[in-house]
Amino acid sequence: MTKREEIIAAIRNCATQLGRAPSKAELCKASKITWHQVYKHFRGMRAAVRAAGLEPGPRGGPLDVNALVLDWARVVRELGRLPSRAEYDARGKHHSVTLHARIGWSQMAHKFVLAIREFHLEKEWSDVEQIVVKKFPLLRQIAKPFTAEVAEGAKREGLAADLRRGAQIGRELGGCEFSPPRAVLPQQANGGPAGGPGAVPQEPSRGMRLGRVVAAALAIQILMAAVGSTQQSALSIQPLNSLAINRAESAVYGEPLGLAAMAHAPTNEDGVLFLFGVLAAGLGFRVERIQRAFPDCEAKREVAPGKWELTFVEFELYSRNFKEHRHDPKGAHVIVCWKHNWPDCPEWLEVIELSKVVKRLGDRM
Numbered sequence: 001m002t003k004r005e006e007i008i009a010a011i012r013n014c015a016t017q018l019g020r021a022p023s024k025a026e027l028c029k030a031s032k033i034t035w036h037q038v039y040k041h042f043r044g045m046r047a048a049v050r051a052a053g054l055e056p057g058p059r060g061g062p063l064d065v066n067a068l069v070l071d072w073a074r075v076v077r078e079l080g081r082l083p084s085r086a087e088y089d090a091r092g093k094h095h096s097v098t099l100h101a102r103i104g105w106s107q108m109a110h111k112f113v114l115a116i117r118e119f120h121l122e123k124e125w126s127d128v129e130q131i132v133v134k135k136f137p138l139l140r141q142i143a144k145p146f147t148a149e150v151a152e153g154a155k156r157e158g159l160a161a162d163l164r165r166g167a168q169i170g171r172e173l174g175g176c177e178f179s180p181p182r183a184v185l186p187q188q189a190n191g192g193p194a195g196g197p198g199a200v201p202q203e204p205s206r207g208m209r210l211g212r213v214v215a216a217a218l219a220i221q222i223l224m225a226a227v228g229s230t231q232q233s234a235l236s237i238q239p240l241n242s243l244a245i246n247r248a249e250s251a252v253y254g255e256p257l258g259l260a261a262m263a264h265a266p267t268n269e270d271g272v273l274f275l276f277g278v279l280a281a282g283l284g285f286r287v288e289r290i291q292r293a294f295p296d297c298e299a300k301r302e303v304a305p306g307k308w309e310l311t312f313v314e315f316e317l318y319s320r321n322f323k324e325h326r327h328d329p330k331g332a333h334v335i336v337c338w339k340h341n342w343p344d345c346p347e348w349l350e351v352i353e354l355s356k357v358v359k360r361l362g363d364r365m
Helices: 003-018 024-030 035-042 045-051 065-079 085-091 096-102 105-118 126-135 148-172 206-227 269-279 354-364
Strands: 285-290 297-304 307-318 334-339 350-353
Touching (some): 024 035, 065 085, 065 096, 085 096, 105 126, 269 334, 269 354, 285 307, 350 354
Antiparallel strands (some): 297 307
């Protein structure tokens, strides 16, 4: 039986038990089929369900973050303690990888406390809150109840301060105010553009463009303040003259490389991603998509003349970070890293160590 036939058989078996076509999570939980196997052979769950002779259910909307948090809290209530990722996978409605990608597994307790405060669910989830603050006592500081009057007053005061600061920055950046920028002049009553039949739409001024940038930055700051984070945001808005690079803090570079496109070795995961982009064609890869969620990259690799295989790639500075980040070893095919330092890496995971690739290129020169 081929892998494609095995997936179809698993879908039919799961549908017999459920009385309907299974979802991706239900299929993976009831069988040994992994999501990347489904994607590799069918490019999606709906196509796989149709290949099994079934009609997929209606498309679901995007997952709500608070729904994910409360499902995690339900598992906490069932266990009487904080679950491991394996325990959540066995009892939760979703997969721990989804929670980690959308929220961050280590941030679930913090997000839970914020959520029940925001939606006034303290009474319904008081038992789970006690379990959470017992594990993380510092969360008691943000678990203190706020009255509606205090919360609304703080919100108004913070918003007013942000807008005053933004207006000042807007003036510094070219006299722009926070009125909606208009790239095109209003139409006249006869249907032609203002200024006569020969007039053309005008481009937004520099002040208007900068106004959009400042307004977007303000939106980020206001959103972060609404979340109630107790840490000072590194994205807080500053005057233009304070955005200059602080020369007193020297940048850290990796070892020099003999490459035209990259002068130094990567010192973080983003550097590994860029270096892979430089070397991808030589390694036989063609990148299809880069994403924030796990796995980082979808690429195709030529396995035989005229035959290409879909490959899921995860970027790490060191290969062992894959384990420390708690990624699912079955959710990727290849780890691309600068240094390979994971001796017990699963044998089915291919590791491409870019430091050795660069060294081989240097030896050829």
